[in-house]
Amino acid sequence: MIQRKIIQTTIGMKTSDGAGVNLTRIIGSPELNMLDPFLLLDEFGSDNPDDYIAGFPAHPHRGFETITYMLNGKWQHNDSAGNDGLLGDGSIQWMTAGRGIVHSEMPIQTDGLARGFQLWLNLPKEKKLTEPAYQDIHAEQIPILKEVFGTVKIISGEYNGTIGPGKSHTPVLIMDIRLKPESEIIIPIMHGWNAFGFIYEGDVKSGEFLSKGQLAVYNTEGNVHFKTNDTQAGIYFVAGEPLNEPVARGGPFVMNTRGEILKAFEDYQNGNFTP
Numbered sequence: 440m441i442q443r444k445i446i447q448t449t450i451g452m453k454t455s456d457g458a459g460v461n462l463t464r465i466i467g468s469p470e471l472n473m474l475d476p477f478l479l480l481d482e483f484g485s486d487n488p489d490d491y492i493a494g495f496p497a498h499p500h501r502g503f504e505t506i507t508y509m510l511n512g513k514w515q516h517n518d519s520a521g522n523d524g525l526l527g528d529g530s531i532q533w534m535t536a537g538r539g540i541v542h543s544e545m546p547i548q549t550d551g552l553a554r555g556f557q558l559w560l561n562l563p564k565e566k567k568l569t570e571p572a573y574q575d576i577h578a579e580q581i582p583i584l585k586e587v588f589g590t591v592k593i594i595s596g597e598y599n600g601t602i603g604p605g606k607s608h609t610p611v612l613i614m615d616i617r618l619k620p621e622s623e624i625i626i627p628i629m630h631g632w633n634a635f636g637f638i639y640e641g642d643v644k645s646g647e648f649l650s651k652g653q654l655a656v657y658n659t660e661g662n663v664h665f666k667t668n669d670t671q672a673g674i675y676f677v678a679g680e681p682l683n684e685p686v687a688r689g690g691p692f693v694m695n696t697r698g699e700i701l702k703a704f705e706d707y708q709n710g711n712f713t714p
Contacts, residue, residue: 440625441661443634445646447471448655451482457495457544461485465637465654467559474633474656475681476561476609478503478693482639484510484554491553494545499712500536501703502567502693504560504607507532507544508594508615508675510639512553518542519712522573529578531594533605537562537569539703539712556637556675558613563682564695566608580604588622589671591615596678598626611679616665618643618674623666631659632678640673 451465460483465471467479485491494514507514507526514526518534519541526532526544534542546553562569576594582601584591591598595605596612605613612632616624618641628634634657642650644666649655657663665674686693689700706712 442646442664443628443657443659443661445655446658448649448653450652451654456481457498458493460493460495461490463652466635471654471656473686474635475683476611476679477558477633477635477677478561478686478688479557479559480637480654480677481557482555482637483557484552486550486552488548488550491546492549495543496545497541497543498691499539499541499707500534500691501539501707501712502699503536503562505532505534505536506558506560506594506605506613507555508558509555512551512555513547514553515545515547516542516573516575518571518573520571520573522575524573524575527578529581529592531574531576531581531605533574533576533607535562535569535572535608537566537571539706540571541712558677559693560607560609560611560679561682561686561693562608564684567694567699569608574605576604586624588624589616589618591624609679609682611677614676616674616676618665618667618672620667620669620671623664626663626665626676628661628663628678629680632680633657633659634663634676634678636663636665636677637675638672639675641667641670643667643672643674
C-alpha cells in the first residue's frame with residue numbers, strides 16, 4: 440500500500456477580512472497561492488468578540504463555491520438570491536456563487552468562541568456562470584462514523600461507503616477527523632487528486648511530524664495516513680480532482696481570463712447579479 444508523501448507544509452499568515460475579522464489564511468497566502476481546485480482556506484477562531492464581531496457585510500462573488508464549516512459559534516447568512524440560514528456548532532454553509540451573488544455572513548453571538556473554516560472551491564469553466572445556489576446543512580445532517588480510532592465526519596464525498604451531504608460541481612472529499620491517542624487512520628484517495636490535511640488540534644505523524652496549526656500538502660499517488668501518539672488530534676482533511684484550467688482572480692471574483700474578471704466587475708456595478 441503506497442503512502443502519499445508530504446511535499447509542502449505551511450502555517451499560513453495572520454490577516455483580516457470582511458469588516459475586520461481576524462483569521463489565518465492558509466491557502467491563498469504567498470506560501471501556498473492555491474491547490475487546484477482549492478483557491479483559499481481560512482481558519483478563524485477566537486473567544487474575543489473584537490476578533491469577529493464586525494463579521495462579513497454584504498459582498499459579491501462569482502465563479503466558485505464557498506464552504507463554511509463552523510466548529511463553534513452562531514452566524515447568520517443572507518444573500519441576494521433570497522437564501523438565509525443559521526450557521527451553528529458543527530454545521531455547514533455551502534454557497535455556489537456561479538454567475539453572481541451578493542451575500543453576508545454576520546455573527547449572532549456577541550461573546551464566546553467563534554471557530555471554523557472557510558474553503559473556496561473553484562468551478563469548472565463550463566459551470567462558472569451557473570445559477571447561484573445555497574445548501575444549509577445542519578450538524579445533524581452530517582454523518583459521523585464512530586470507529587476504533589475515533590470519529591470521521593463526512594461533509595462531502597465518500598469515505599468507507601458513507602456519502603456526505605455537501606453537493607459540489609467539482610469532485611471532492613471533505614472530512615473532519617478526530618483521532619484518539621495511540622490511534623491511526625488510512626484514507627484512500629483517488630489517483631491524481633490533490634489533498635491536504637490541516638491539524639487544528641493536537642499533533643500527528645503523517646510520514647513526518649505535524650503539529651497544531653500546520654497544513655500538509657501531499658503528492659498525488661497513494662493513500663494518506665495519520666497516526667497519533669499520546670494525545671488526541673483534530674484534522675480538517677480535504678481532497679479534490681484538479682481542474683487544470685487557467686485561473687484569473689480579481690478580488691471576490693475567480694474566472695478563467697482577465698477579460699472575464701473585468702466583465703464580472705462591470706456586471707456587479709450595473710446590478711446584473713442575482714436576482
